[in-house]
Amino acid sequence: MVKKVVFFCSAFLFILTNAFSQKKLAEIPRADEIPVVNPDAILITNSVPKLFDGIWEGKDRYIMFQEKSELEDIVKDEVELTEDNYIWIYLKMFYGWYYDRSAEKYTKKTSPEKYDSNDVVFRDIQNIKIQFKKLLDIEDCNAYEIIVSYPNIKEKTVIPVAVIDDELYLDFSVRSDYKTYEQTKDENVSSFAGSWSSVAHVSGIKVSKPIVSENLYSLYVTENRIYSIRYWKTDMEYNSGKAYFSDGEKKYEVPKHIVSAGNVYTCVTGRSVTIRNVELKKNLNLSEYKLDSKNLVLATGTPYMKRISQTCDFESMMDIVAKANARKAPKEDPPLPPFKADWDMEDIKSIGIHKKILDAVRRRQNEFYEKYPFKLKMY
Numbered sequence: 136m137v138k139k140v141v142f143f144c145s146a147f148l149f150i151l152t153n154a155f156s157q158k159k160l161a162e163i164p165r166a167d168e169i170p171v172v173n174p175d176a177i178l179i180t181n182s183v184p185k186l187f188d189g190i191w192e193g194k195d196r197y198i199m200f201q202e203k204s205e206l207e208d209i210v211k212d213e214v215e216l217t218e219d220n221y222i223w224i225y226l227k228m229f230y231g232w233y234y235d236r237s238a239e240k241y242t243k244k245t246s247p248e249k250y251d252s253n254d255v256v257f258r259d260i261q262n263i264k265i266q267f268k269k270l271l272d273i274e275d276c277n278a279y280e281i282i283v284s285y286p287n288i289k290e291k292t293v294i295p296v297a298v299i300d301d302e303l304y305l306d307f308s309v310r311s312d313y314k315t316y317e318q319t320k321d322e323n324v325s326s327f328a329g330s331w332s333s334v335a336h337v338s339g340i341k342v343s344k345p346i347v348s349e350n351l352y353s354l355y356v357t358e359n360r361i362y363s364i365r366y367w368k369t370d371m372e373y374n375s376g377k378a379y380f381s382d383g384e385k386k387y388e389v390p391k392h393i394v395s396a397g398n399v400y401t402c403v404t405g406r407s408v409t410i411r412n413v414e415l416k417k418n419l420n421l422s423e424y425k426l427d428s429k430n431l432v433l434a435t436g437t438p439y440m441k442r443i444s445q446t447c448d449f450e451s452m453m454d455i456v457a458k459a460n461a462r463k464a465p466k467e468d469p470p471l472p473p474f475k476a477d478w479d480m481e482d483i484k485s486i487g488i489h490k491k492i493l494d495a496v497r498r499r500q501n502e503f504y505e506k507y508p509f510k511l512k513m514y
Contacts, residue, residue, distance in 0.1 A: 179268045179282060181220045186277060186298050187267075189447050190455070193440040195231075197455065198340060199223035199447045200265065202240065222265045222283070224342055225456060228255055232464050234456045237342045238263045248453050261286060261342055270295065270334070271313055271431060278309055278334075278432050280396070285344055292344055293397040295334035299427045302438035308333045308354060311390055313431045326430045327356045330389045333366070335396035339439070347396050354416075354433075355380075355387055361416040366393055366400035378403050380410040 187200040200222060221240035228235050236250060238261040243250045250260065263285060270278040278297040285292065297307040308331035310316055316329070336348040351366040360382070371392070378391040391408065393400045402410050425434040444451065 179266050181266055183220070183265075184267055184276075184279065186279075188445060189442045190444040190452060191303060191440040192443045195227050196340075197225040197227075197234070197452065198440060199452060201447060202449050203447050220264055220266065222263050222340070223452065224261075224263070224340070225452065226342070227459075231459075232462065234459045236260055236456065247449070263342070270297075270309055273313070273431075275429075277427055278307070281340070283340075288344060291397070293395075294337045294340060294345065295395055296340075296439075297427075297432050297434055299425055299432065299434055301442040302425075302434075303440040303442075304425075304434040304436075305339070305439045306336055306435040308433045308435070310431045310433075316431065318430055325356065325358065326426055327424070327433070328358065330355050330387075331433050332390055332393050333395075334393075335398060335400070337396060347398065351393060351395065351400050353389065353393070353402075355389060357387075362387075363414040363416050364389060364402050364410060365412050365414075366402045368398050369401045371399060371401060373399050376408065378408050378410050380413045 183201040188203070189199075191198045191200075201220075202223060222238055223240070224238035226235045226237045227233075233255060235256050236246075237257065239246070240262060241247070241260055242262070243259045246260065250256070263283060265284070266282040268280045268282060269276045270280060277299065278295070281294045281296055283292040283294060295305070295307075297304045311330035311332045318326075331354040333351040333353040335351060338346040349368050353364045353366060355362040355364065362380070362382075364380070369392075373394055374392050376391045377388040379386055379388050381387070389402065389410070391401065391403060402412070423436065426432070427434075
């Protein structure tokens with residue numbers, strides 16, 4: 136009897152559970168009906184912002200972020216042109232005496248200009264795809280992250296860059312409270328005042344994957360003091376909260392985490408919100424820093440590249456390469472400075488006399504060796 140009751144209860148529960156499960160599954164939409172939207176995908180664009188138009192020159196390279204032909208000036212407005220999304224890199228080899236076409240949208244076979252074949256160049260032109268993402272959610276943004284897809288490398292590389300007055304910087308910071316910041320005309324308030332979140336320093340815009348810094352150094356500028364705050368790379372999930380430090384009189388807040396170059400950086404350990412590694416900067420010259428017109432981007436040091444031309448077409452770049460490669464390096468300086476011989480006859484006679492003496496000594500040695508070979512071997 137007990138077995139029948141247990142069996143009846145189990146069967147009833149099974150039927151009841153299955154019925155509810157079917158009802159719930161029926162209410163769930165299919166996977167193809169659910170729109171999947173990546174938040175970052177909305178901000179990322181394949182088109183190159185006009186801010187990056189032109190030819191850029193650095194210490195060891197030229198770069199074009201896109202190639203614009205004359206076709207764009209000829210076609211009508213209603214004709215939509217496909218944006219180019221490959222970076223163009225020309226390396227200055229041999230101390231700048233040879234320019235190599237390292238990266239373009241072309242290959243060796245499809246290039247309209249003949250590609251050099253020598254021991255310096257790659258086997259083929261590298262095709263490096265790039266995308267752009269705003270660092271500041273504003274209309275006239277001048278700070279971006281360049282998302283680079285290198286050939287045969289699955290993981291994408293993120294390079295933060297800022298453009299101020301036709302100069303491109305890799306070392307810069309953005310104002311932490313840029314969304315609520317308002318410029319003031321009060322001369323007593325410094326344009327530098329506030330919290331500045333540093334971006335990850337990348338070793339350069341390269342043909343191969345660059346090196347990304349392990350530490351960031353953000354700034355907090357007050358009326359009479361400048362504080363440096365170290366952030367280090369972490370595996371923690373991003374937290375939009377704040378961290379705090381005090382100078383004994385006032386308490387200041389800064390972002391707890393910074394996301395830059397695809398990494399998360401933190402200024403505190405674990406769940407702590409108290410910063411302990413604040414450094415007071417002394418004798419810091421603010422003239423070494425450069426602000427943009429909106430006081431939202433703070434560049435540091437010398438620019439990585441400068442814009443040398445507003446045009447960014449393939450023919451203009453090929454003209455630069457052809458002129459550079461047509462140069463011939465000057466002859467090397469002699470290892471010793473040029474010297475005009477001014478010998479005195481007495482010196483020449485002295486050399487001749489010494490030579491005769493040396494020849495006589497060598498002759499006696501040879502004669503002695505031939506006469507007493509065994510004795511010489513003993514010594």
